Amino acid sequence: MELMNNVADSGVSEIANYYAGKTILITGATGFMGKVLVEKLLRSCSDLSAIYLLIRTKKGVEPTVRKEQYFKCVIFSKLLEKNPDIVNKVRVVKGDVLEPDLGLDANDINTLASNVEIVFHCAANVRFDQPLRPMVNMNVLGTLKVLQLAEKMSNLQALVHVSTSYCQCNESVLEERAYPAPQNPFDIIEMVATMDDAGLAEITPKLLNGLPNTYAYSKALSEDLICRYHKKLPVIVTRPSIVTAAIHEPMPGWIEGVNGPTGLMIGAARGVIRSMHCNPDFASTVIPVDKAINGMILCGYQRGKASAESKASKQNQVEFCNLCISSKALMSWGESIETGRKFFYETPLSFALWYPGGSIKRNYYHHLFCVIFFHYLPAYFIDFWLLLFGQKPFLVNVQRKISTGLKLLQYYTTKDWDFRNEKFQELSNTLNATDQELFDTSVSQVNWETYISNYIRGMRTYILGESDATLPYAKIVLRRLYILDWVSKILLFTLTFWFLWTHLDGFVEKSDAFIRASLYSIYSEHNSTVHT
Structure with a gap:
């Protein structure tokens, strides 16, 4: 051409x-x-x-x-x-x-x-x-x-x-x-x-x-x-x-559908995605x-x-x-996710299952460990309580779908092209000033932080149907989830510490007895061999 x-x-x-x-x-x-x-x-x-x-x-x-x-x-x-x-x-x-x-x-x-x-x-x-x-x-x-x-x-x-x-x-x-x-x-x-x-x-x-x-x-x-x-x-x-x-037209932040990054943002904002396999240094x-x-x-x-x-x-x-867009003009995956996290806290969702958190993992096995302990175990725990109260469990199925989606996306977030x-x-360079403004393709003046902020607001408004009027209530929900998240962490730490403390003496005694018995067995076998 x-x-x-x-x-x-x-x-x-x-x-x-x-x-x-x-x-x-x-x-x-x-x-x-x-x-x-x-x-x-x-x-x-x-x-x-x-x-x-x-x-x-x-x-x-x-x-x-x-x-x-x-x-x-x-x-x-x-x-x-x-x-x-x-x-x-x-x-x-x-x-x-x-x-x-x-x-x-x-x-x-x-x-x-x-x-x-x-x-x-x-x-x-x-x-x-x-x-x-x-x-x-x-x-x-x-x-x-x-x-x-x-x-x-x-x-x-x-x-x-x-x-x-x-x-x-x-x-x-x-x-x-x-x-x-x-x-x-x-x-x-x-x-x-x-x-x-x-x-x-x-x-x-x-x-x-x-x-x-x-x-x-x-x-x-x-x-x-x-x-x-x-x-x-x-x-x-x-x-x-x-x-x-x-980014600008027809309105900043307009989005439709939950494919790709949009689905990830919704899952993270609802607190159900806590880990993602990704190289944070690669361009998004x-x-x-x-x-x-x-x-x-x-x-x-x-x-x-x-x-x-x-x-x-x-x-x-x-x-x-x-x-x-040239990779030099883009934010990295790590920068994008950290920026998104900041705006999640400023414009939270009215409905979330847990406090938004988690992080991206370079190592696949680290990610897999976090998926088991922070995706599936909480899902099974919550579904168990739903069953006890006669409600239909759903969170395990949600996590299965999320895991499938993450597996499909990690191919793109762990490679660099x-x-x-x-x-x-060149398309823009061949145009007069009027057309360069009307059909703008450049990103040299883009403020990516503002873009991500508008993206998250657009996700709330156009996909999830949450207007800015819901923000005060959403922030109350976020504070409650923050407290619940910390109470859960403290409780888990306390229970773990209590279990180790109460069972440590018995564990040490059993370990000591086992070691002594093993050494005695080896010593006896050695002596019998020498005498023979």
Whole structure:
């Protein structure tokens, strides 16, 4: 992708001008990143012609009804206050990435093929604990269906595919280029379609070949699949790292879902996560969602501009852009967790099972010891008392889920990667001052402490539904848990000391008798041998 060098500022947004009059298709629009993308396009590129959202029927709710629910999300509140009619530019097409032809009927296919100029393919299964079949069907076969639809689009200028920086975990350095897939994606699609679950489960470890999970594997396959279309379609693959809460837009701290660091923060704030296996010196490879979305919009702009030249020269090439922040500009895992701990105490949760505490562990066996003694033993103790009082036990099951999640995440918190991001940095450098402000991707002025504070407040508000009005009560709860935590520690120490004190004399006497008996036995055996 050749980057433009004209950065003269006319006070006009070149990006908004490019998207003006354009028709856009977005898959995965109901997800975390999808919502931020839709909101940003409607707010900053409001002269676009239309946005088509591929939305499936869910739990009996039709896509048209889901659209009404969609725009009730708080993320759109400021936008709709200023421009309530902007939603008329959003059109829903009933479809499903898992269905043949994306679940589209013939009329919708013709409409999209005739009108769409830019595609953002965000739909993906992002869970780390899924078996191979759902991952391949969603992330690989689903991508193939999007590519096949894009082939029919007569006016297509850019297809922006969302991958991940962790698609090649075996590589310590991830450059902004294509990498060979572990296997042929078409072979894997056919294998998944023909093999039973038992056979797939047996062969999965061999297929992964060192990759940590089926998510990373499926993303590697989908990238290879896209590269096979390089002569047919103007595609750019974007690879965000760990996407976290918004830093500025549409509101500081906005977050949705409990994947990755967000789930860890909730568990720690509730007092049920006391230990985590992590190297505190490694960079926390996160990127705020609004920075990643701005990068995606810029990639669509740059790829669309470049595709005209590609068509003229009858050449096309898949481009890659790692949407990552340089490790030097990031906080380490240790710094992030300690900063988060400070703000947990300032903005605690109204409901917690124990006082927030614990720490990260470099050594796996140290972590395992703490999991047994500070996760499972208290869980069994509390569940035992719940049973005695006729209540349903739940904490052991919670800890099992937490342990599974920690095992999946520790792969990423105990390794260090070098994500090259020259193209991502250049995206901003090619823009005029207006666009650099509107579609900001830089983090040079970021105050990470403020960001984490807003992140935690956003977690309380947007995920757990706790407003700032609950803070006085939450602080009372925190003080009570603090006292209970110390009383428990003192009680445990006292009981341990009492047990050792009361049993020490007996233990010493028994040990002394045992040693004397052993020495006497050895001495007697030695004497009998000598006499013999």
